[in-house]
Amino acid sequence: MLDTNKKRRRLGSMVMVGMLALSAVLSGCGNGGDKEAESSTPSAPLELKDGKYDPPVTISYLRPWGPDVTFKSGEDQDNNVHTKWAKEKLGIELKNEWVSPSTNNAFETKLRLSLASNAEMPDIISYRGEFNLVRELIESGMFVDAGELFDKYANDTWKDAINEDPTVWYPYMQDGKRIGIPILDYSYNGDPVMWIREDWLKKLNLKGPETLEDLEVVMDAFTNQDPDGNGRKDTYGLTIGFKNWVNTWMSDAGWVFGAYGTMPNQWNLTEDGKLEYGSVTPGAKQALATLQNWMSKGYIPEEAGVYDETKAAEEFTAGKAGIVVGPHWMPTWPLEDVKKNDPDAEFKAYPIPTGPDGQAGRRGTPNENGVVLINKNMKNPEAFFTYQNYLFENFANPQAGGEFEYGFAEGYDYVLVDGKPSIDPSLTEGYAPEKYTLAFDGARIPSLSMNTLAKLANGETPSTPFEKKLDASVPTAMLDAAKLVLDQKDISLKQMFTGAPTMTMQMNNDILTKMEKDTFSQIIYGKTSIDAFDSFVEKWKSSGGDQMTKEVNEWYESVSGK
Structure with a gap:
């Protein structure tokens, strides 16, 4: 259940929660104790004159500032372009x-x-990161039903973008209200494809795999037929790393x-509209049996259990493994190292292969990656919508x-050279003013990026500024992968x-997760029979899994109305 950027399921320290709760109780005796119950009436909407507020209106806000945000000399978070x-x-x-800063959990x-001291909150909080903190903010009662404001003030372009996937509201709902406005990201941005050493396929006269059966033929050859031609048995088929989990953002299974x-x-x-936990299904048992078989044959590395995502990918870039699975953008990182290590190397993206029954599935990535919360005491919330609508x-x-x-x-994210725009990093010095915005990336329409990449992959001429910018900055391998x-x-x-961790998750999730990881690892490594899966499922269900399933579905019904 972990997402790399959000880590939504990680429970916070109970010690910290207890300290904050005590602090909140003590501070409640002071002047700010009734703030949660207070809500000032918003002022009459301000009028725009020639598209701007005159006199200017101030929006106070908070957001984490990551190390990727840099400023020119003389500029800072409050004074910049x-x-x-x-x-x-x-x-x-x-x-x-x-x-x-966002580092070391300082923000x-x-x-x-x-929050614990009942300090005055700003008009806007924009946040992407720890999901527990998002829930603490929502449950504080300090923020307005932003969904109503969105319906009233958001323009059609923004509404159309969010309506591409209405489930983006779900993480930020409470009691049927849309408390937080989701910050949109590009669709399928982390969905994986299969990257394969194309030069190895050619050398061994193999075709790209379409099924798991085809894939096993390729992995066997990569493991046993010396694809790098060095005369040593030092390569293998597929690199994966499941130190963090088998289902993650790169090098996963x-x-x-x-x-x-x-x-x-x-x-x-599921097909009947219910939610089920994917680790306890019959399909999970079949997949574990497959991975156990691949491990026994040396198709995947013995160190897979201690490799994280990046370390596993390094096996591919170093020329030890012939296959890695990960996002379409991997040619920009880390696959650029493949040719650094072997100038004659070639790699190519292939579709996710199908199983025995013709099924295929990959980890999907959400259309949102953060939230905007609006203080219920903000006098003119329409000002934020004027900003974001624009x-x-x-x-x-x-x-x-x-x-x-x-x-x-x-002079920041582009320069003009002889009248023509350039985004050459050596000229722009890497400044990205869109990262200074309240929503971190300016504004994103989910479907736009991948549709544009696919269009360019089909050989169509870029016509819009967005298309021309991508065409100038994206390698061909990435275009082809996006199309796949x-x-x-x-x-x-x-x-x-x-949603927020359910009651049973809060009590039992750590135990259930450890049980799951231990069982899966032992099966993959062949330390226990595949039949151990059945006893794991039985114990998972009786140790809170069944109750957790009930709670998860109650949540889903509450947000989806289904």
Whole structure:
């Protein structure tokens, strides 16, 4: 159930929770004790004059500032090209309540302390990160039903983007209300394809695999027929790493389970509209038997259980493994190291293979990667929508001749060389002013990126500024991979439980997760029979799994209305 960026299921420290609870009780005796119950009436909506507020309106906000956000000399979080743009274009002054880095949980710690002491919250909190903190914010009662504001103030471009997948609201709902506005990301951005050493296939006169049966032929050859030609038996078929889990963001084995109709370590939607835990299905047993077989034959590394995602991928880039499974963007990292280590190496993306019954499945990635919360005491919440509406209308898919045609700001994310735009990092120095925005990336329309990449992969001429920018920056291998992702969009299996940990999860999830990891690892390594899976499922169900399933489905019914 872990997502790499959000880590939604990780429970916070009970000691910290207890300390914060005590602090909240004590602070409740002070002046701020009744703040949760207070809610000022919003002011009458401000009028725009020529598209901007005059006099300017201030939006106070909080957001974590990651190490990837850099500023030019003389600029900072409160004074930069973006804040100047917001004031000059829209009459909006953006002001950080306070600034804290995202590293070492510094932002989270400071925000939790503010919550516990009933400190005044800013107008807006934008956050991507620890899901438990999101739930603490939502449950604090300090934030308005943003869904109502969204329905009233959001423009059609933004609404259309969010309606591409209405489930993006689910993580941020409470009692049927949409408390948080999801920050949109590009669709299928982390969905995997199969990357294979094409030069090895050619040397051994093999075709790309379409089924697991085909794949085993390829893996056997990569393991036993010296594909790198060095005269030593030092290669193998597939690199995976399941130190963190078998279903993760790169170098994973979730697609093996997908070939048997399930996805482990997440809650999947069944044909009858219910949610089931993918690790306890009959398909999971078949997948584990397959992985056990591959391990016994040396097709996957003995160190798979101690490899994390990055370490496992290094086996491919180092020329030890012939196959790795991961996102379409891997040619930009880490697969660029393949040719550094072997200038004659070639790699190519292939579709996720099908199982014995013709099924295929891959780990799906959500269309959202963060949330915006609006303080119920914000006097003019429509100002935030004026800001974000403008970005969706003008920045998300910019028009030719528009102010964002080449990027956010000249001299930052692009420069003009002899009158032509360039995004060469050596010239732009890596500045990305869209990262200064309240929603971290400006504004994103989920379907736009992958559809554009697929269009370019088909050989169509880029016509819009967005298409031209991608065409100038994306390698051909990534275009081809994106097309494969879209061609197989129907096999994407997303985590369908995105709510707060249920009561049983809070009490039993650590024990159940450890039991699951231990059992899966022992089966894959052949230390126990595949039949141990059956006893694991029985114990999982009786140790809280059945109750957890009931609670998860009650949550799903509450948010989906199904």
